[in-house]
Amino acid sequence: MRIRRFLQLLRIHNVAGAAIGDIMGYVVFTSWHVRPFSLVLSVIVVALVAAAGYVINDVFDVEIDKVNKPNRPLPSGDVSIREAKILAMAFFVVGVIAAIPLGFYPLAVAVVTSLLLFLYAYRLKKEGFLGNLVVALTTGLSILFGGLAVSVYAFTSISLIIPVVYSFLLTLGREVIKGIEDYWGDSSNGVKTLAVRLGVRNAWNTAKGLLITTAAISPLPILFRYNPIYLVLLVGFLFYLIKTLTLPHSIEDAALGSNYLKFAAIIGILAFLIGSIPILI
Numbered sequence: 001m002r003i004r005r006f007l008q009l010l011r012i013h014n015v016a017g018a019a020i021g022d023i024m025g026y027v028v029f030t031s032w033h034v035r036p037f038s039l040v041l042s043v044i045v046v047a048l049v050a051a052a053g054y055v056i057n058d059v060f061d062v063e064i065d066k067v068n069k070p071n072r073p074l075p076s077g078d079v080s081i082r083e084a085k086i087l088a089m090a091f092f093v094v095g096v097i098a099a100i101p102l103g104f105y106p107l108a109v110a111v112v113t114s115l116l117l118f119l120y121a122y123r124l125k126k127e128g129f130l131g132n133l134v135v136a137l138t139t140g141l142s143i144l145f146g147g148l149a150v151s152v153y154a155f156t157s158i159s160l161i162i163p164v165v166y167s168f169l170l171t172l173g174r175e176v177i178k179g180i181e182d183y184w185g186d187s188s189n190g191v192k193t194l195a196v197r198l199g200v201r202n203a204w205n206t207a208k209g210l211l212i213t214t215a216a217i218s219p220l221p222i223l224f225r226y227n228p229i230y231l232v233l234l235v236g237f238l239f240y241l242i243k244t245l246t247l248p249h250s251i252e253d254a255a256l257g258s259n260y261l262k263f264a265a266i267i268g269i270l271a272f273l274i275g276s277i278p279i280l281i
């Protein structure tokens with residue numbers, strides 16, 4: 001029972017998603033020439049830092065969750081606040097220490113990401129769009145980290161930067177839509193999302209603009225070492241983007257849009273993973 005509740009606190013499925021993003025960045029950068037030590041270590045760092053971020057987020061949200069999500073591990077009392085704080089700090093510290101053998105730049109990214117996740121939970125989440133930017137940035141950094149685990153030249157690799165940009169834009173668009181979904185709760189709790197600040201219609205327009213930009217650049221990877229399978233999977237990715245783009249500008253449809261983009265993200269990860277496999281002709 002206790003183990004299950006701790007896994008719920010860690011958002012283990014989301015942690016797995018972050019780890020897969022790291023693996024994607026690694027294999028895209030290396031064209032699947034894997035060095036087991038650096039790959040495993042990079043996955044450990046990303047998973048630990050991501051898990052710490054989810055735990056510390058729940059620590060700062062515990063009072064809100066007592067009303068909105070009373071069955072979560074912290075508000076229910078199944079896991080104590082003290083245990084959660086210790087767990088989050090331990091994961092942050094061990095995650096950063098684990099990055100040291102990978103070199104200066106991976107270590108710097110691990111430190112910056114840890115600080116951003118803490119600041120997001122502590123304050124930036126209530127700043128609305130600024131918090132959205134932090135979530136999108138840290139999601140993109142998990143992909144970049146996979147490449148940096150191999151070489152500093154990951155910063156200049158177009159084949160790697162493309163999925164980082166994809167991830168940033170898609171995540172940012174989804175975060176804006178999630179803000180629309182939570183409009184009523186956010187407006188009554190002082191959370192300054194785009195929907196609260198600019199209105200639901202303008203928030204939808206912003207999110208759709210980000211998604212249109214993502215769709216517009218989506219064929220680019222085929223020009224940079226990606227095999228034709230990428231284009232096949234791209235059809236599925238664009239399908240869910242288009243379904244989101246055609247939704248009405250309403251609060252009620254925001255949850256549907258968020259789910260569509262979750263499917264788009266999964267297909268996008270597969271597209272980059274499989275599309276980066278070298279094909280010998």
